Amino acid sequence: MTSHSPKGAFKIAIAGLGTVGGGVVKALAARGPELSSRAGRKLEIIGVSARSKNKARGIDVAGWTDDPLTLAKGDADVVVELIGGEEGIARQLVESALANKKHVVTANKALLAKHGKALADLAEKNGVTLKFEAAAAGGIPIVKALREGLIAHGVDAVKGILNGTCNYILTEMESSGRSFADVLKEAQAKGYAEADPTLDVGGGDTAHKLALLTSIAFGTAPDLGAIAVEGIEHISPDDIAFASEFGFRIKLLGVAKRMGNKIDQKVHPAMVRVRSSLANVSGAANGVLVDAGEAGSFFFSGRGAGEAPTASAVIADIVEAAGGTLSPVFGRPAASLAKLNLADGKQAVSSWYLRFEVLDVPGVLASITRHLADAGVSIESMIQRGRAPGEPVAIVMITHETAQHEVERALKAIGASDKVRARPCMIPMEL
Amino acid sequence: MTSHSPKGAFKIAIAGLGTVGGGVVKALAARGPELSSRAGRKLEIIGVSARSKNKARGIDVAGWTDDPLTLAKGDADVVVELIGGEEGIARQLVESALANKKHVVTANKALLAKHGKALADLAEKNGVTLKFEAAAAGGIPIVKALREGLIAHGVDAVKGILNGTCNYILTEMESSGRSFADVLKEAQAKGYAEADPTLDVGGGDTAHKLALLTSIAFGTAPDLGAIAVEGIEHISPDDIAFASEFGFRIKLLGVAKRMGNKIDQKVHPAMVRVRSSLANVSGAANGVLVDAGEAGSFFFSGRGAGEAPTASAVIADIVEAAGGTLSPVFGRPAASLAKLNLADGKQAVSSWYLRFEVLDVPGVLASITRHLADAGVSIESMIQRGRAPGEPVAIVMITHETAQHEVERALKAIGASDKVRARPCMIPMEL
Numbered sequence: 025m026t027s028h029s030p031k032g033a034f035k036i037a038i039a040g041l042g043t044v045g046g047g048v049v050k051a052l053a054a055r056g057p058e059l060s061s062r063a064g065r066k067l068e069i070i071g072v073s074a075r076s077k078n079k080a081r082g083i084d085v086a087g088w089t090d091d092p093l094t095l096a097k098g099d100a101d102v103v104v105e106l107i108g109g110e111e112g113i114a115r116q117l118v119e120s121a122l123a124n125k126k127h128v129v130t131a132n133k134a135l136l137a138k139h140g141k142a143l144a145d146l147a148e149k150n151g152v153t154l155k156f157e158a159a160a161a162g163g164i165p166i167v168k169a170l171r172e173g174l175i176a177h178g179v180d181a182v183k184g185i186l187n188g189t190c191n192y193i194l195t196e197m198e199s200s201g202r203s204f205a206d207v208l209k210e211a212q213a214k215g216y217a218e219a220d221p222t223l224d225v226g227g228g229d230t231a232h233k234l235a236l237l238t239s240i241a242f243g244t245a246p247d248l249g250a251i252a253v254e255g256i257e258h259i260s261p262d263d264i265a266f267a268s269e270f271g272f273r274i275k276l277l278g279v280a281k282r283m284g285n286k287i288d289q290k291v292h293p294a295m296v297r298v299r300s301s302l303a304n305v306s307g308a309a310n311g312v313l314v315d316a317g318e319a320g321s322f323f324f325s326g327r328g329a330g331e332a333p334t335a336s337a338v339i340a341d342i343v344e345a346a347g348g349t350l351s352p353v354f355g356r357p358a359a360s361l362a363k364l365n366l367a368d369g370k371q372a373v374s375s376w377y378l379r380f381e382v383l384d385v386p387g388v389l390a391s392i393t394r395h396l397a398d399a400g401v402s403i404e405s406m407i408q409r410g411r412a413p414g415e416p417v418a419i420v421m422i423t424h425e426t427a428q429h430e431v432e433r434a435l436k437a438i439g440a441s442d443k444v445r446a447r448p449c450m451i452p453m454e455l
Numbered sequence: 456m457t458s459h460s461p462k463g464a465f466k467i468a469i470a471g472l473g474t475v476g477g478g479v480v481k482a483l484a485a486r487g488p489e490l491s492s493r494a495g496r497k498l499e500i501i502g503v504s505a506r507s508k509n510k511a512r513g514i515d516v517a518g519w520t521d522d523p524l525t526l527a528k529g530d531a532d533v534v535v536e537l538i539g540g541e542e543g544i545a546r547q548l549v550e551s552a553l554a555n556k557k558h559v560v561t562a563n564k565a566l567l568a569k570h571g572k573a574l575a576d577l578a579e580k581n582g583v584t585l586k587f588e589a590a591a592a593g594g595i596p597i598v599k600a601l602r603e604g605l606i607a608h609g610v611d612a613v614k615g616i617l618n619g620t621c622n623y624i625l626t627e628m629e630s631s632g633r634s635f636a637d638v639l640k641e642a643q644a645k646g647y648a649e650a651d652p653t654l655d656v657g658g659g660d661t662a663h664k665l666a667l668l669t670s671i672a673f674g675t676a677p678d679l680g681a682i683a684v685e686g687i688e689h690i691s692p693d694d695i696a697f698a699s700e701f702g703f704r705i706k707l708l709g710v711a712k713r714m715g716n717k718i719d720q721k722v723h724p725a726m727v728r729v730r731s732s733l734a735n736v737s738g739a740a741n742g743v744l745v746d747a748g749e750a751g752s753f754f755f756s757g758r759g760a761g762e763a764p765t766a767s768a769v770i771a772d773i774v775e776a777a778g779g780t781l782s783p784v785f786g787r788p789a790a791s792l793a794k795l796n797l798a799d800g801k802q803a804v805s806s807w808y809l810r811f812e813v814l815d816v817p818g819v820l821a822s823i824t825r826h827l828a829d830a831g832v833s834i835e836s837m838i839q840r841g842r843a844p845g846e847p848v849a850i851v852m853i854t855h856e857t858a859q860h861e862v863e864r865a866l867k868a869i870g871a872s873d874k875v876r877a878r879p880c881m882i883p884m885e886l
Contacts, residue, residue: 051607061787163750165604173596176482176770319594319767322757332749339607349780
């Protein structure tokens with residue numbers, strides 16, 4: 025199994041010829057000899073499958089089959105699964121390919137976040153590899169960096185901007201001052217956001233990717249259920265403007281970090297300092313900060329979605345599979361992947377940004393500050409800004425470091441007041 | 456050769472127990488079982504060697520030998536070369552280890568920049584691997600990212616802050632307004648710079664690292680001689696202050712980029728926009744920007760030197776070697792590494808920052824602008840700043856895009872004037 029010895033062609037079957045699948049076929053066609061040279065053997069597509077054979081794609085569909093499941097039983101050395109979805113055909117195809125001792129390369133974060141451990145077991149049992157660089161942060165080689173690079177001193181935290189749609193919306197909201205709903209509508213019109221944007225803006229897609237990065241970073245089985253998820257739908261232009269006044273920017277982060285011998289794993293909007301690496305990830309880009317213990321912090325950024333960046337990650341996995349590398353799927357033998365020992369995230373301590381929309385009547389501020397004091401929350405700074413007469417007033421506070429559950433207790437009491445409009449907004453500060 | 460099948464211990468010999476070697480021994484001692492689990496076999500240090508056995512290092516030196524060359528002939532599966540130097544013992548050890556069919560892991564950029572192609576040939580001939588993640592950008596897994604990650608669409612450019620000493624000095628000069636000489640002296644006192652700082656501040660160390668990154672990115676044999684090298688010794692506090700006025704920051708960059716079918720490869724100070732990724736690499740950190748063709752730009756940053764980050768890179772290589780991966784040394788078979796087809800760097804087009812120190816007498820500015828016009832250099836913006844009477848005046852210009860040789864021709868003519876003090880300063884703007 026060395027790339028130095030002469031070997032036959034490495035036979036590739038691709039299921040799914042959408043944006044990514046098409047990109048893979050195009051890149052292999054454009055740079056086949058160079059990629060074959062890197063792989064140590066000829067890379068050859070022997071089968072493809074997709075929903076419709078006749079769709080204009082501008083690529084060669086030699087080896088077409090209507091039933092993707094046949095690809096798992098043919099002559100392929102690797103099956104590239106780009107169908108998507110955590111169940112159904114995608115899952116059947118991956119399981120069947122592994123059982124038939126074929127390597128699998130996939131971009132399917134949902135499948136791996138849900139069935140990752142079982143699929144890793146299956147791959148190892150059959151002596152093949154299951155690779156998924158494209159499933160998290162697109163073109164950024166972060167899976168490889170965590171699985172193979174930053175391993176010597178352990179990982180204390182991973183913080184990632186993992187969803188380009190959310191980051192695009194937040195960046196646009198900041199630069200234009202427009203509302204979430206407005207910017208989302210424009211993003212949908214431009215094709216940057218799905219018709220049903222829930223999975224993106226609700227944080228679910230970020231959670232899928234985070235589950236995979238957590239697994240590799242901490243040696244645990246992916247556990248999507250153990251992620252508290254909050255999206256960006258409730259972020260207002262006010263929040264973004266106030267953040268800027270305090271020298272911060274709002275980003276949707278997937279965060280996994282050690283708390284003692286447990287792991288805290290969350291998806292939520294966070295305030296990051298304007299000059300920090302994460303704050304400077306703009307538009308549809310992705311970025312990941314890894315705190316690698318004694319080795320220090322490392323930062324990775326680039327395009328996290330789209331045809332060429334995602335195809336780039338898929339092709340890197342194909343070339344590696346062709347070279348004969350059989351490193352464990354999540355960096356450690358599947359049998360050794362521990363059940364994630366979830367920390368109580370509500371104990372996590374942070375400074376918090378709080379925004380209240382209140383009626384401009386006497387005693388409101390006194391009532392809010394009393395509830396905060398009762399819950400043990402102390403205030404570091406505050407802005408109250410008048411509006412047109414009759415309109416609600418925004419009161420914004422930054423707290424000293426406080427556990428999440430204490431702030432939530434205060435907000436619950438405050439929210440019960442008929443002087444406070446809407447749900448108070450609460451965003452942790454990444455300091 | 457898979458990590459799934461049971462295998463015996465992977466036997467490690469380490470030559471050189473300085474900062475990095477000590478860090479490797481410590482990390483393997485601290486996290487042996489986890490790292491062995493990742494490698495798929497037990498990692499075991501069976502031999503060590505260094506200049507003095509009795510130096511206090513706080514580590515176990517079981518398996519000591521006075522002669523490092525014996526490590527190449529013993530039972531080790533991998534020899535870790537951390538002696539340094541492009542010739543002498545380090546070279547003999549690496550050659551002997553490879554010839555004896557032992558894997559080699561090294562942090563030795565000078566050795567590889569000079570003899571990389573021959574050593575890659577030797578490794579492949581003997582069916583072993585030669586790994587060097589630690590040789591460029593320390594803990595940042597950039598060798599892996601270029602060799603295995605960003606391969607699908609080719610690389611158009613690599614731009615790196617690869618020397619922490621230079622970046623520390625430039626960062627300090629900016630924050631304190633002090634001179635290069637002052638900051639260097641302080642850095643030496645603190646141990647951040649060598650007693651003889653030439654290799655760092657003169658750009659030579661950056662050139663060594665760039666030679667390796669160029670090779671992996673472009674599929675060429677490392678060619679240190681084909682790098683035009685300029686250091687930071689001539690950068691003045693004035694340059695840094697003017698850069699800031701224009702919204703730029705000065706960084707020492709190693710740059711390799713395609714120019715047609717040739718490669719332009721240079722080390723020089725450059726102006727980078729204050730909000731760019733590279734500008735925000737502060738202090739002793741390193742950062743690398745890779746323009747990966749259609750896949751877009753990717754950025755990597757983190758600690759580029761020091762015990763833990765460098766040991767982290769060495770250990771990643773050891774674990775990979777233990778797993779049996781035999782990927783080509785520079786990403787492609789050694790025999791296919793082309794001779795670097797060097798572009799004429801003086802044809803490279805850029806905007807330029809120019810600073811002249813002139814006597815405040817009539818006609819100086821007219822003379823300078825005439826020489827620039829004669830060479831075809833047009834000016835986009837200019838600052839002339841008065842000083843105390845009798846002191847030279849600084850004239851600073853930003854040019855429109857112009858080829859380097861044209862600007863140099865004008866500066867040569869201008870420099871001949873007895874009204875111009877010292878050598879004019881010329882720094883390209885990375886736009």
